Amino acid sequence: MTAAPDVTHPTWQRIDPHTCQLGESPFWHPQEQTLYWVDISGRQLLRMQAGALQTWDMPSEPGCIAPARSGGLVIALRHGIFRAPQWGGALTQIATLAYDTATVRANDGKCDALGRFWVGTVDETKTQHAAALYTVDAREAGKPPRVTHQLGDALTGNGLGFSPDSTVVYWVDTPQHRIDAWDFDLSSNTLRARGPFAHFEPKPAGWQFSDSAYGGRPDGAAVDIHGNYWVAMYEGARVCQFAPDGRLLAQYAAPSQCPTMPCFGGADLQTLYLTTVRHGRPDAELARYPDSGCVFAMRAPLPGLPVNSFVD
Numbered sequence: 351m352t353a354a355p356d357v358t359h360p361t362w363q364r365i366d367p368h369t370c371q372l373g374e375s376p377f378w379h380p381q382e383q384t385l386y387w388v389d390i391s392g393r394q395l396l397r398m399q400a401g402a403l404q405t406w407d408m409p410s411e412p413g414c415i416a417p418a419r420s421g422g423l424v425i426a427l428r429h430g431i432f433r434a435p436q437w438g439g440a441l442t443q444i445a446t447l448a449y450d451t452a453t454v455r456a457n458d459g460k461c462d463a464l465g466r467f468w469v470g471t472v473d474e475t476k477t478q479h480a481a482a483l484y485t486v487d488a489r490e491a492g493k494p495p496r497v498t499h500q501l502g503d504a505l506t507g508n509g510l511g512f513s514p515d516s517t518v519v520y521w522v523d524t525p526q527h528r529i530d531a532w533d534f535d536l537s538s539n540t541l542r543a544r545g546p547f548a549h550f551e552p553k554p555a556g557w558q559f560s561d562s563a564y565g566g567r568p569d570g571a572a573v574d575i576h577g578n579y580w581v582a583m584y585e586g587a588r589v590c591q592f593a594p595d596g597r598l599l600a601q602y603a604a605p606s607q608c609p610t611m612p613c614f615g616g617a618d619l620q621t622l623y624l625t626t627v628r629h630g631r632p633d634a635e636l637a638r639y640p641d642s643g644c645v646f647a648m649r650a651p652l653p654g655l656p657v658n659s660f661v662d
Contacts, residue, residue: 355600357588362605362624362646366403369643370396373625374570375414375458376645377657378615385615386423387645388412390457391629395425397437398645406438413456416467417659424486424660426456426469431486431495433662444662445486445495447471454480458508458570458611463516463536465489465661468500470507470521481507483521485539488662495662500541501532509571511579513594514655520547520579522568527552529568529581529592547579547596559585559607559635570611570625574654582609582624587639589624600651606642607635614654622650 371391378385384399390413395406410428418424422435424444431445447456449471459469466487473480482502488495501507501521509522509529516536522529531547534540550565557564566586573579577594587607591600606626613623628636628643636642 354598357601357603359603360648362648364605364641364644365398365623365647366645367641368396368403368405369628369641370394370625370645371629371643372610372627373643373645374610375412375460376611376613376615376623376625377416377460378613378619378621378623379417380656383617385613385623385645386415386417387623387625388415390455395423404437409441411455413471414459414469416459416461417657419465419659419661424461424467424662426459426467428455431467431469444488445497447484447497448499449480449482453478457481457506458510460510461658461660462512463658465659466539467660468510470504470510472506473504476505476525479503479505481505481523483507483510487539488660498539509568509581511571511573512655512658513573514575514577518544518594520571520573522571522581524567524569524584527567529571529579531596548592548598550583553585557585559632559638562587569609572612572614572622572654574614574650574652575619576652580612580622580654582611584608584610584627589622602648605646606639606644607631608642613657614650619653619656620650621647622654623647 370389376387432441457472481504483500504523506524511520519534527550529547532541566583569582569584571581608627
């Protein structure tokens, strides 16, 4: 068995002192040269534009967002899928996902190469396996968006990613400590089981954050131009880079015990941004990582894929 690569300790820069309760879903808008992300628990969208932080309060928790080709954003809130024609503009609900909003909410997601919005959900009961993965297709003019249930029987949908040629979809059920890869037909929007992509050791009983033997569990992810899969390891204080064949290529120490999702950005798409969590973390952990909840950036060894836009 090949030994895991040593953990690299890169130089991370905090992009702003603002802390989120639960930062997630970052993306880089190439036309605007702007970083967007969400604070799920804080019920806000955020963006960093020309060095200035802007926030926008939401009516319920935003799980994920994506740019829309025709302008503005598509937003997955707890109670539905919404369109905003511009930042701070009116929200129009365009679709509803088939789940009980009392115990399930939207979580990780992004768009595929044809502009469908993929949204994973989280089962807040942590017992009912009510989380699922959906696609929202709004490309047919004059018709309501088509919602497709892709995968289910999960607890926390996360880690969505697409290979550069759109033939593979990655998805994670975080508590299972496993990343799965699915063969994907882009034109027909269908998945076929391929099998586990990567496994991680489960969380030990009574684990404390000071115990570095636990490597964490997979959360949000991004894909680079070579098809490598970069995943934030929640409670593992690291970001892992996997080759398309599942080999662990690198491990990067994170500036927080609980990184949530990386994305590639900057003019050359070679800056790796990373969202993190603050809410609910123990005081001793926050003393070690006082900037938990902030967004950080480091120079990546190669560029990432550009964000896909929602088409409607």
